[in-house]
Amino acid sequence: MRVNGGERVLVGEGERVEQSLELFKLRRGELGTADPFTCSRAFLLELSINKTIKTAIMATGPLRFRTPHIEELPTAQSRQSAGFAWVPVSGAQDDPAKNWGTTNRKRQRQSTGGQTDQQKEAVSARQQREVERRIKDLNSDNSKETVEIPKKPGQQPSGGAFKIGKTTGTKKIMSSGKGLQHHLEDEQAEIDRTGRREGEVDAPAPNAQRASKTPLHRRKPREDSSASNSPAPAVSSMPPPAIPRGMSMDTAAELVQLDDSDEDGENQLPGLPSAAEMEALLNAAPLTYAQARAASPPPGLPPPRRFCETCGYWGRARCLKCGAMTCSVVCKDEHDQSKCLKMYA
């Protein structure tokens, strides 16, 4: 801090005003020392800090000395800056309570301190159920059990017995009312209870875990276990013949390096598995119905495409009330009039 003859006080940028005043008082000898205080560095004073000093000076009561004239000296480092700075704030609003009265459901979710995991899961479970219901509708057969099988008139004396079946076994089969779902569930129960289905000589160990009840969207990809429910994952499972086959591929690769001839194409291919491995592959037990279903695609893909519900073009806007997508104002009007859930729900 340096004071020139004109009672100029230059306060260091960033220095606290109180400190500067103390030093000033020091310089003025009010605190007991008489050394003139010279500073080796050039100090700057912002215009706004000027004001702050003045207010600080005024706040501390009337001064017993003449008010110093504080003036900014421009140096190379001086710049006019705005006196405020953009600081990144995490989270869109600091105060979630600001959204207390909105009808916007998205903001409402923010206002209650964010959704709990449970609530998020409920939302996505609802969507999941909706999607599954629609898929089940698509798979419906339109088959009505009320279609009666007509009896052939007068073909044989005992028409009733003919229809039902000749032996007790066939009678039971034909009168069974089970659908495919029943059979699949029965089979799954059988597998969970014991080893594999009957007739399989080499049954794998019974599955100690329960069938997974985690909702689909939270399932982590499971490693393949032989009696598990999950569809056989794509790449991570190599059948047991792979291990001896690996050796054969190494020997084949060695052979490739050994006779390093000019034909590239044929020799670079991995060798076909040996006959024993093919036999093992062919004799492998068939998968269950659920295991043979193609597994979900890897999660890194773009989200599914949405289409307009009225005309089938790309869906561009979502209806706030029912969540259906439409492509344009025309289609949205059509949707509001007849198909929006607020009409029916």
Next chain:
Amino acid sequence: MAKPKNVPASTLSTGDLASRTLILDNGAHTIKAGYSSHLDNHAPNHQDCTIIPNCIARSTRDKRTYIGPELTTCLDYGELAYRRPVEKGYVVNWEGEKAIWERSFSSEEGGLGCEPAETNLILTEQPNAPVTLQRWTDEMVFEEFGFGAYYRTIGASLNAWAPSPFPSTADSVSGLPVECLLVVDAGYSHTTITPLYHGRPLHSAIRRLDVGGKVLTNRLKDCISRTFDVHREDHIVSEIKEDVCYVSPSPSAFAADLERTWKGGRYDARELDTTVVVDYVLPDYEHIKRGYHRPHDAKIKGGRVLRVDEETGRREHVVTVGNERFTVPELLFTPSDIGMSQPGLCGVILQSIHSLPEGLRQVFLANIIVVGGSGLLPGFVERLDAELRGAVDEDLVVRVARAEDPLKNSWLGGARMAQDEGNLRQRLVTRAEWMEHGEGWVRRRFAGKIGR
């Protein structure tokens, strides 16, 4: 057909085979049936196979019930109520299936004239069947119908004996299977990928995509019902799908097609491209027996109309079919469009191939054959080919071909296989053996575990 109450003992002694074989490709939508004999030299061809609808249908207009082959005699397909005994490819309701089979075997009009006791049977089923259903099938065939000898197999494996559609493969001798084949069976209930080695399936690599002809037809019903309610018209919408739907050659072509069929926003009305948008005239079974389509007439607004046709002066229902033509079959390649969590057909094939050891991958990629009704959609094979090529390494060869007749190909393979007596003796199980060894043994035989 009169049947005595007791099943007659087979007139053949244990060493003999019946003179002819009935090959029954039992599907969820239709049965493909026909004879083949190992005693004569007649090479089976497509004419020998009859396609029988595998359903019992009741028409509310006629008040008649049509079983199986009788459906072709029906005059009015409107609002038919169906009952399908085969669910997802497995026979679940034997009561209905028995009625259909009996009607098909009878010597009446449309039937095959089959005497089960004097015929061998080759029956197809879908892979990964529940064991109970397999047991039921065996029991019904032997006990109820009384076939002398029978072989049950996965439908896809019969394709190995059919003539190969690849131009570079030499014609296989009838009776010998192709060495490696990857069968993509795009059927009614679902689409199954089955790798075959010498005609035997590699079970650990069989994968299934739950989108089939039924899902496509139902989705088309939903789309058309935005303007004209067709939810009950299964047969008519099926015909519309077969006539009018096609597969876009690539995702970018799909986007371009979608642009062309958009009518525009409020301030941005666009012309519909009449090469893509068509008008479909619905059959009314009085004058128009079968629907047909024609390019879109811009005077028809709103998608559906009951109008007077200019030339004939008669009234007709016209429905405009626009982007449904290609968005519906797109489901096979992008099931996530309706929210299914499965990859498209290309992804499923890759899953199947990746579960095989590395040395086999190239072989199977180079021998992909498409069978099944949905394989008839124009552009299906080209799209599949392009997607697979884009997804695998450049130095791998990819060959995809559609079978010459995708509906009858499995049947043809079975017929050619049955020409060879050695094949028959190796595979058929006679009724005597079934009585002696029991059903567990028979099942293991069909799975290939016990040799002869």
